[in-house]
Amino acid sequence: MTLPFPQTPDPEPLAAERGRKLFTGPVEFLKGVVAMDGLPPADRPEVAFAGRSNVGKSSLINALTGRKTLARTSNTPGRTQEINYFTLGESHYLVDLPGYGFAKAPVPVVEKWQALLRAYLAGRANLRRAFVLVDIRHGVKDVDHEIMDLLDRSAVTFQVVLTKADKIGTAAQEKTLAQVRGALARHPAAFPELLVTSSEKRDGLDTLRAVIAGLG
Numbered sequence: 506m507t508l509p510f511p512q513t514p515d516p517e518p519l520a521a522e523r524g525r526k527l528f529t530g531p532v533e534f535l536k537g538v539v540a541m542d543g544l545p546p547a548d549r550p551e552v553a554f555a556g557r558s559n560v561g562k563s564s565l566i567n568a569l570t571g572r573k574t575l576a577r578t579s580n581t582p583g584r585t586q587e588i589n590y591f592t593l594g595e596s597h598y599l600v601d602l603p604g605y606g607f608a609k610a611p612v613p614v615v616e617k618w619q620a621l622l623r624a625y626l627a628g629r630a631n632l633r634r635a636f637v638l639v640d641i642r643h644g645v646k647d648v649d650h651e652i653m654d655l656l657d658r659s660a661v662t663f664q665v666v667l668t669k670a671d672k673i674g675t676a677a678q679e680k681t682l683a684q685v686r687g688a689l690a691r692h693p694a695a696f697p698e699l700l701v702t703s704s705e706k707r708d709g710l711d712t713l714r715a716v717i718a719g720l721g
Contacts, residue, residue: 510665510686513698516715524714530594532570537587541624545590547631551598552717556638557648558604561668561704565638566591566601568704569714576601586618588625596721600632605652626659633720634696635663636713641670641701644681645688657694664696665689666713671703 516524538544556562563576575591589601602625603618626632635656639645645653645665656663665685670678682699689695700716702709 508686510689510695510697510699512682513700513712513716516712520715520719521711524711524716524718527593527597527718528570528714531592532572532575532594532599533592534575535590535592535598537589538621539587540621541628544588544625544629545598547629549595549597549631550633550721551600551629551631552633552720553600553602553625553635554638555602555635555652555663556604556668557640557646560604560638560640562601562604562638564704565666565668565702566599568707569710570599586614588621593717597717598631599717602635605648623655623659626655626661632661635661636666636700637663638666638668639685641667641678641681642673644684650688650692653689653692653695657692660694662694662696663692664698664700664716666700666702666709668702668704670701670708671706 535545536543554562554566566576567573570591576589586603588603591599591601593599602622626635637649637652637656639649653663667681667685673681678701682701685699700709700713702713
């Protein structure tokens, strides 16, 4: 029996090399965006990373690019208060979306982020895929369903990336994967494969790089 939402298979050598080249080439912080009129030209494909606070988003971006401080990491939830754009060579944008969930910020600030996020997702034609990060120790939470519902309504394909796979054993991972598969069944915009990663152990990074490189 084929499981719904299987894990993305390891990439073929050519796809893996394409992903490696994309992420070992020039990677630069371009700008932080706080309003839609600040977005760069939609002149290349882009992928966006979303995740609740402290899910390990900055660590994953740093691990993917091999730059330890490219995306800022912080123990303070909700530090990322803008849409941060990075260039992958001259071919792609990588977009770091504001963390959501228990952000320690005033309500008006959080509401402003949410409005910007909704406008971005609804109006960015070159957005090829959103990657929704989920801590493999916790699975999909109600706040994750909120961002997934938004992606459904915006007709933006999203793929779940499980983070911190080094923190729990195989049996616990399988339990979370089953929970995630059940949770995604209600989301029409969900891409039907899961990615399991560890920024610490570098597990799954080659696969994720290859997926992004293939979204040109």
